[in-house]
Amino acid sequence: MEESKNSKPVIYRCDGVNCRKKKGKLLDYYIKKYKLKDKIEVDDMDCNNKCEQAPVLHLHPEDIWFSEKDLGTIVKRHILNK
Template sequence: MSKIEFPSKALFMCDGSKCGKHKEIKKYFKTTIKENHLKKEIEIFKMECSDRCKNAPILYCQSENKWFDKVDLELAKTIMAKLIS
């Protein structure tokens, strides 16, 4: 029987109508994870609308147990740097 592996860190990205428009953020995370060979350590999940549309895009970081709102590319880079270190 094979052993199931789970990542130690996860990013949950809201995929509601407002948050889902910010595709560049998700693309940044996916590209950075791939370039740094972190697919087994960090996984990205879509979540249903978090009903916080005024603060889109919304992101939840599982390893830090922290919510982020109005995530732009600079904040995404900061979050990723913390996840990698």
């Protein structure tokens, strides 16, 4: 993962085989629903061997690892600050 060039939060998506197979459209849904396109960055990351939690996501700079099932909570608490 490379350092973000600005202060926007970054959500990294695992690009490993298992995560790619299970990668849903939920992140895209939340970006549209909460109009986050200009508020966050999304980037891919190499596999981190957390395949049992696939698809794996990482929120930077908070250093929070999570699976897609927790995405709604992460977006609300850490990006929207609700």
